[in-house]
Amino acid sequence: MCGIALVVSGVGIDLSSIFIDYSTFQPQQQQQQQQLVFQFDDLKAALSRRGPDSLGCKKLLLQSNHQEILSSLTEEDCVSSSSSVDHEAQLFFIGATLQLRGLVPIIQPLLDASRNILVYNGEIFGGIHVGSDDNDARILMHTLAQCCSCNSYCNGIACHCKGNGQSSIVDVLSTIKGPWALIYWQNSSRTLWFGRDAIGRRSLLVHWPTKEDSRLLLSSVSPPSSVAQISDFEAEIGSSKVNFWEELPCGIYSLSMDVLDGYFVGDIKKHEWSNAMLKELINWERILVEPKSEELHLSHCQPNGGQNNMHSTYSNIMATESGNIPASVSVSVQNVLTALRKSVMRRTSLNTIFQAVTCDRRQEELAPVAVLFSGGLDSMILAALLNECLDPSYEIDLLNVSFDGQFAPDRISAEAGVKELRRIAPLRRWKLVEIDAELSNLTSETKHVMSLINPANTYMDLNIGIALWLAAGGDGWLYEGVTYDDDGNQRGIKYVSKSRIILVGSGADEQCAGYGRHRTKYRHGSWLELHEEMKLDMQRIWKRNLGRDDRCCADNGKEARFPFLDEDVIRTLLDIPLWEIANLDQPSGTGDKKILREVAKVLGLYEAAVLPKRAIQFGSRIARESNRKNFGSNRAANQASAGSVVISKQNLV
Template sequence: MCGIALIVSGIRLELSALLLHLHSTPQALTSEQLVFSIDDLKAALRRRGPDSLGSKKLFLHHPRVSCPLQILSFVEGQRVVENEEFGSQQIGEGTYCFPSENGRTSEVPNSAAELHFIGATLQLRGTSPIVQPLIDASRNILVYNGEIYGGLHIGSDENDTEVLLQTLEKCCSCNSHLNNRICHCDERGKLSVVDVLSTLKGPWAIIYWQDRTRTLWFGRDAFGRRSLLVHWPTVEDPRFLLSSVSPISSIEQSSDFEAENGTTNLRFWEELPCGIYSITVACPVHDGFMVGEVKKHEWTDAMLEELIKWERNCVEPKPEDLHASRCKIKTLRGQNGMHSALSDILPCEAAPIQASVPVAAESVLFALRESVRRRSSLHTIFQADTCGVQKDLVPVAVLFSGGLDSMILAALLHECLDISYEIDLLNVSFDGQTAPDRISARAGVKELKSIIPSRKWKLVEINSDLSTLTFETKHVMSLISPANTYMDLNIGIALWLAAGGDGWVYEGHSSSNYCQRIKYKSKARILLVGSGADEQCAGYGRHRTKFRQGSWVGLHEEMKLDMQRIWKRNLGRDDRCIADNGREARFPFLDEDVIKLLLDIPLWEVADLNQPSGAGDKKILREVAQLLGLYEAATLPKRAIQFGSRIARESNRKNFGSNRAANQASAGSVVISTKSGVH
C-alpha cells in the first residue's frame, strides 16, 4: 500500500494500563512545541506518489447531544458528507453543512472529539482502484498499509484492504477486551479483531474504527515490517497522532540552525511497539474531554507467539554434530559438476545436482523461494495496471549490493517472474566505481548472467556525492525520525537514494566493445530487500564477538536480541526511506514461514562461527547460494550498506574531519544534536 495517519483530538487518554504492559514511559516532548496539521501529514504521504489519497473526519458527540454520528470524506479536492440518517451528498469548499429534519442545511453540531483518518494507497493488488479510508455498511472505518500473504484468503482479483474490512465487519462487538473477560463469540462463529489480526501473515500497519463498540484499533505486525509512528498526548500537544511518516514541516518551523540540521522533531514521535492496541471511548466527559483507555492485547496465534519469543531448541552442538555438518559443506563445495539447483524449474539453464546436499539448506531454499513468490507473483499486483502493458515493464526490483543476500534474492526472483520481464538491480555508491558494493554488484551481475543468460538484468548504478546533498539530508532526517544517529542517517540516505532508482545503465555487449551508458530510472513499484538475513543467520561482527565471549548460548541470545528489536532499530526507518520514493519494501527473509524454519534448524547448521569470515557466518545461506549455483557470492563477507557504499567514510570526513577521528568518537552511535549538527 503506501501510508496511513490519524489525528485524534478531544479524547483524554488513560495510559496507565499500557505503561504497565510496556514497562516504559512514552516520551515527553521536551523541545519547543511542534504543530502538525492534517495538511502536513497529507503532504508527507503525498510525497510517496500514491495512486489515491483520501481522508475521513469522524465526529463523536457528547451523550446529551441528540445528533447522529457524522463522517466527512475528503477525496483529492472533493468533499463528500456521509450522514447515518440522510445518506450522502457532495458539497463544495467552505462550511460543513448537514441536512436537518426540515430539509435545510445546518452547521456541524459541537462535537466532543474528532478523529481524522488519512489513507494513501499505492495500489498493488486487485482489479479496480480503491480510495482509502474505506467505510462499510456498519460505519466502520479502515486505513491499512500492508500485504496479506496468509491467514486470510485473498482471491487473485481481490484487494487486501477490502477483504480485510469485510472480515473485520463480521468480528464480535461484545467489548470483552475492556475488562479482560473471555470472549465467547467464537462459539457463535465470530472472531475478535485481535483474532483476525493475529492470524495475518505479512507486513501491516492498521488503524480501524469499530463503530458499534466505539473502539479505535491500531497496531503493526509482530516484526514491525511496516512503519507506524505515535505521538502520545502531552501538555504541549494533547492530541493523539499516528502516522506512517513524520512530516518534514516540523523542521521548517524551527530555528534556522535547527532547520538546517533537521533535528527538532526527534522527540515528538516514537516508533509504536509492535502489537495490537485499542482505545474504547467512554461516555463520561471530564473537563470537556471524552475518556479513552489505551490497552495492548496479546497475540492469539500460538505460532506467532513462538516466533516472537524466538527460542531455538537446538543451540549447543555435540562434537559429532559439528563434524557431520562440516563434512556436508565440504561435500557440497566439492561438487564441480553441480551448476544449479534450479534444474527442475529451468532445465535448459541448470545441470542436475550430482551428490547429496544438506537437507536444512534445501528446506531454506524452498521456503525462501515461496517467500519471494508470494511477494512477486503478478496475480497479486494491481492487475488494472499490468493489463495490456508491454512485457518490458519492470514490476519488481532488488536492492542490490552483489553480496550474498541480494544475490540470493535476485536468483529467486528470476524463478518467480516471467522470463519476459526485466529485473532492475539498484546499487548506490558514494565513491563512483571504486566503492566495494559497486565492485561486488558488477561481479554479481556477471555471475547472474553466466548462470541465467536468458534473463535481462539491469544494474542501475546510482552515484552520489554526500557534500551536495544539503536539502536531501534534511529530508532524510525527517524520514528516519525518531532514529537520530549518524549511522541511521547514513543508512537512511543510502537506502533513500538506492530506492529512488535514478541512475545509469549500460546497454550493449562488452564482448563487441560496444557498451553505451544510458540515463535510467527504475519504474518498479516493489523492491525486494535483504533485511533480516544477518539477524537470523549471525551475519554481524558482534555475533562473532558474543560467540567468543559466551559460546553458542551467547550467540543465540545476541541473535534473539537482534530479532526482538529489529522493528525499532531497522525496519521502521527503512520502510519510511524506501516508501518515500513510491516503492514498497518487501522483506523475503522476514516471512513468517522462513523465520519459523530457521528457528527449527540447529544453530550450528545456521552459523558456525568457529569457521572464518565468509564461511561460518550465515553458513546456511552460503549453502543456499551454492544450491543456486552462486559460488562466488557464497564466499563473500558481510558488508553493511553504509560501508559498502562508502557513505560512512564520506560522512566521517564531513562531520568529524577524518575516519580516525570518527572512529575515536564512535561516530556511528553518536546522536545528531544541535551541538554537533550535520555540517
C-alpha cells in the same frame, strides 16, 4: 500500501495500562494546549509526497448528548485538525494507497455500510484468503466487519462470541501473514483499533498525548515540520533525547471511548497475540542451541551443496528451478531454500491491476520487481530466487548505489554478481542500475531523509537512510553494450527504474549470525551468548531497522518487501540447530551465515557464497564520506564512535 495516518483530539486518554507511571490527564486540561507542533495538512502532505495512486481522508465527529454518543461521518476532505469544541471528539483518518492488488482501484479510508472505517498499509500473504483479483484492504475490511463487538478483549475478559461463529478483531489480525500497519474504527463498539505486525515490517509512528499536545497521533512517516520544530526545542534545552514521535511497538492496541461528565474519555490497551506461532516467533526461542561434540563433528563433515565445476553447477540450477533439490544437500538447507523460494514467490506474484496499468508497454521492457543489490550473499540469493519466480519475459532491475563511483566495494561486487547471475540465468535480462552520488551535493536531500528516518537520529541511521532512499529511487545509469567516447570513458544510458516492488535482504544477518558482534559474543560466551545476541537483534529489529527502512523506500512510491522476514522462513530457521546456522570458528565469508552460503551453492552462486558481510553504509562508502564531512577524518570518526553519535543540527546546514 503507501501510508496511513490518524489524528484524535477532544478525548481524555488514559495510558496507565501501557505506561505504568503515567499520570492520566483530566479532560479539562485539554483546553490548555500550547502551540501545536504541526497541523493536519502537514501529515497529508508527507503522505502525498510518496506518490500514491490515491489519497483520501475522512473526519469522524463524536458528540455527547445526555451521556449518549452520536456519530456523523463527513466525506469532504479534511482541512485542519484544530482543537475540538466542548463535548466533541474528532478523528481524522488519512489513507494513501499505492495499489498493487485488485481489479478495481480503491481510495482509502474505506467505509462500509455499518460506518466502520479502515486505513490499511500492508500485504496479506496468508492467514486470510485474498484471491488473485482481490484487494487486501477490501478483503480485510469485509473480514473485520464480521468480528464481534462485545469489547470483552478491551476489558481483559475472554471473548464469548466464538460459540456464535464470530471472531474477535485480535484473532483476525493475529492470523495475517505478511507486513501490515492498520487503523480501524469499529462503530458498533465505539472502539478505535490500531497496530502493526509482530515483526514490524511496516512503519507506524505514534505521538502519545502529553500536556503540551494532548492529541493521539499515528502516522507512517513524520512531517518535516515536526522534525524541524522539535530540533529547535532540543537546541533550546540542550537535549537530544526529546522527540515528538516514536516507533509504535509491534502489537494490537485499542482505544475504547465513553462519555464521563459530558467529556469524552478512553483508555488504551495493548492486546496479546492470539496466534501461537506468532508468540513463538516473538519469543524467538531455538530448542537446539548447544551441540554435543558428536553433533558438531557431524555438522562440519556434511557435504556441501555441490562442487565448483560446470557440470554440478548446471545440475543444481536445473534441479532447483524445477523444484527439486539434489540429494547431497542437507535437509536443513533444503528446508531453508524451499521456505525462501515460497517467500519470494508470495512477494512477487503479479496481479491484474499492475498488468492493466502497464498494458500499453511491451512486456519484455517491464521490470516490475527490483532487488536492492550489493552483489553480496543475501541480495544474490534474492535475485536468483526472483529469477525462478518471475516470468522469463520480464526484466529484473538490480539497484546499486555508490558514493565512490566504480571503486566502492558494493559496486565492484555488484558488477561481479550480475555476471554470475547472467551465467546461471542467461535468458533473463538483468539490468544493473548504477546510482552514483556525492554526499556534498545532497544538502536538501539529507534534510529530507532526516524527516524520513525520524525518530532515528544517529549518523549511522542517516547514512543508511540516504543510501536506501537513493537506491529505492532507482535513478541511475545502465552500461549494457557499453560504448566509449573519444577520451576512453564509458557511455551509459540514463535509466530510472519503474519497479514498484523492491526486495530487500533485511533479517538475514540477524537470523544467521552475520554481524561481527555475533562472532565476538560466540568467542566470549560460546553458543548460548551467541543465541541471546541473535535473539536481541530479532526482537529489536522493528525499532532499529525496519521502520526506518520502510519509510525511506516508500518515499519513492516503492514498496520494500523482506523475504528473509517471512513468518515461515523465520520458523524454519528457528527449527534448525544453531550450529547448522553458523560455524563461527571458521573465518568470515565461510562460517558466518553458513546455511545461507550452502543455499547459495545449491543455486549455483559459488562466487557469492564466499563473500564477507558488508553493511550498506560501508559497501557504498557513504560512511567514509560522512565521517570526513562531519568528523574531519575516518580516524576521528572511529575515535568518536561516529555511528552511534546523535546528529547535530548545525551539521545539516
